[in-house]
Amino acid sequence: MKKLIIIVFTSATILTGAIADEAENTQKEIVEIGQKVSKKLLKTLVSELKKAMKEGGPLKAIEVCSKKALELTKKVSQQEGVEIKRTSFKYRNPKNAPDKYEKEALKYFENALKEKGKLPKYYVQTIDKEYRYYMPLKIKDVCLTCHGDPKHMDEKVLNKIRELYPNDKATGYTLGDFRGVIRVSIPKSTIEKHEKQHED
Numbered sequence: 001m002k003k004l005i006i007i008v009f010t011s012a013t014i015l016t017g018a019i020a021d022e023a024e025n026t027q028k029e030i031v032e033i034g035q036k037v038s039k040k041l042l043k044t045l046v047s048e049l050k051k052a053m054k055e056g057g058p059l060k061a062i063e064v065c066s067k068k069a070l071e072l073t074k075k076v077s078q079q080e081g082v083e084i085k086r087t088s089f090k091y092r093n094p095k096n097a098p099d100k101y102e103k104e105a106l107k108y109f110e111n112a113l114k115e116k117g118k119l120p121k122y123y124v125q126t127i128d129k130e131y132r133y134y135m136p137l138k139i140k141d142v143c144l145t146c147h148g149d150p151k152h153m154d155e156k157v158l159n160k161i162r163e164l165y166p167n168d169k170a171t172g173y174t175l176g177d178f179r180g181v182i183r184v185s186i187p188k189s190t191i192e193k194h195e196k197q198h199e200d
């Protein structure tokens with residue numbers, strides 16, 4: 001009897017260990033894919049922004065942002081087999097408004113920043129058939145042209161933004177502020193496939 005208990009106990013411990021390992025691997029895969037995709041989107045948007053700024057200044061860049069940001073986000077999503085969105089509590093385009101899970105993630109980053117004075121690198125959620133990876137975005141110098149204090153913004157730029165986005169919430173930021181997140185939804189099946197490839 002004692003032996004049996006020991007065997008049962010040992011197998012349970014091994015099993016729990018295996019599950020913990022698997023969860024750790026899954027987390028690693030999610031972070032790997034999420035990071036790769038977020039960086040690709042950032043690179044795509046920033047290079048498009050810089051090109052437009054060079055060609056026609058901030059007014060041209062606003063046009064590019066408003067016409068192309070969602071389109072480019074969709075394109076990268078399709079290329080990578082995931083779904084990407086940029087979102088924030090203070091959004092400019094109502095199409096980027098956060099859902100309840102995204103609000104939870106935004107809150108997580110806000111609280112962490114308040115408590116630790118530093119933004120965590122990422123946040124991960126599991127929802128039904130998908131994992132969600134979140135990368136926080138900070139305000140840099142270049143962002144202030146269009147997201148800064150309205151008092152210091154170029155009047156033409158501000159007018160153009162107000163014309164395109166009458167309910168804009170995305171101004172009043174200062175350098176280093178938490179601006180929002182890139183959210184990457186990865187189907188669970190993609191992670192399973194990825195894990196198999198690593199095993200082979």
Ligand code: HEC
Pocket residue numbers: 049058061062065066067069070086087088090091092093094096137138139140142143144145146147170179180181
């Ligand atoms: C030339 C003006 C311009 C600059 C510079 C700019 N943005 Fe934006 N930003 C916009 C516009 C316009 C939108 C709305 C895009 C849309 O319609 O999807 C936007 C939307 C966003 C969104 C999506 C959420 C929302 O508010 O709709 C995030 C996040 C964001 N910007 C972050 C940044 C960051 C971070 C920087 C600096 C690296 C930056 N932006 C620089 C004009 C700009």
